[in-house]
Amino acid sequence: MPGECRETPDSQGVLDSRTVWRRIATVAGWQHGTISHRQLLAAGLSAKAVEYRLRSARLHRVHRGVYAVGHSRLSKEGRWTAATLTVPGAVLSHGSAAARWELRAPGSGAIHVTASRRAARRRSIVFHCGALPADERTIRGGVPTTTLARTPLDLAATKGEKAFERALREATRALGVRGRGQW
Numbered sequence: 001m002p003g004e005c006r007e008t009p010d011s012q013g014v015l016d017s018r019t020v021w022r023r024i025a026t027v028a029g030w031q032h033g034t035i036s037h038r039q040l041l042a043a044g045l046s047a048k049a050v051e052y053r054l055r056s057a058r059l060h061r062v063h064r065g066v067y068a069v070g071h072s073r074l075s076k077e078g079r080w081t082a083a084t085l086t087v088p089g090a091v092l093s094h095g096s097a098a099a100r101w102e103l104r105a106p107g108s109g110a111i112h113v114t115a116s117r118r119a120a121r122r123r124s125i126v127f128h129c130g131a132l133p134a135d136e137r138t139i140r141g142g143v144p145t146t147t148l149a150r151t152p153l154d155l156a157a158t159k160g161e162k163a164f165e166r167a168l169r170e171a172t173r174a175l176g177v178r179g180r181g182q183w
Contacts, residue, residue, distance in 0.1 A: 019044070020043055020044040020045060023043035023044065024039075024040065024043050024045075024069060025069065027039050027043065028069040028070075030142060031078075031081045031085070031142065032074065032075060032077040032078035032080075032081045032142055032143070033068050033069055033070070033071075033074055033075070033078045034062060034066060034067065034068055034069070034074065034078055034081050034082045034085060035059075035066070035067055035069055035085075036065055036066050036067075036085040037050065037065040037066070037067070038065070038088075040059075040067070050067075054067070058070065060072035062074065062079075062082040063082055063083070063085075063086045063122050063125070064086070064120070064122065065085075065086065066082045066085045066086055068082070076106055077141060077142065077143055079111065080092050080096060080100065080111060080143045081142065081143050081144075083096075083111040083113050083122075083124075083125045084113055084143065084144045086113070086119060086122055086125060087113070087115040087117065087119045087127070088115075089115060089116055090113045090114065090115035090119075090127075090144065091113060091114055091115075091132065091137050091144040091145055091146055092111070092112070092113055092143055092144060092145040092146065093112050093113055093114035093128055093145075093146045093150075093151070093154050094112035094114075094126075094128065094151075094154045094155060094157075094158055095107060095112055095155065095158070096111045096112040096113070097112070097145050097146045097150075097151045097154065098151050098152075098155055100140050100141070100143060100145050101140065101145070101148050101151055101170075102170075103151065103152070103166075103170040104166070104170070110124050110125060110126045111124060111125050111126070112125075112126045112128065112154075113125060113126070113127060113128070114127075114128040114129070114130055114132060114146065114154070115127060115128075115129065116129070116130065116131040116132070117129065128154075132146065132150070135147070136149070136150040152168045
């Protein structure tokens, strides 16, 4: 599980820096080069150590409490993952999830995420507040995302009926469903 620490400290309770960086690299590898502040602390860094690594360019701030590891150039998956890490339990949603599912082309605008609690405003992220049941969340290529069934509904709420119909057609095609009433 990302962010969990299973190794034990030495006799003084201090973790070897290679162990800490191995943990960080593992989590960041799962998350397209990104990691949250909470995960850095769980890996064994102190808040002061995080600040030092920011100053020494080993970590690069993407959003408040979210960092790129080693370099600041993230893939679109890395940017999507970073947005979901801003709030615990957040998932990519709406138009961003539609792009992740390849129901529409990825936009260059804000990333949409849904979380069960309100979040502080962040530049380039649009937050939607709502508790999603477990069967409406998934991980698609390492990115927490709303399911293929949920995504067209989110689009309908923000983009209207035509966007819903187009996304539903694409989702149906992606699932290989033919004819009416089979989805």
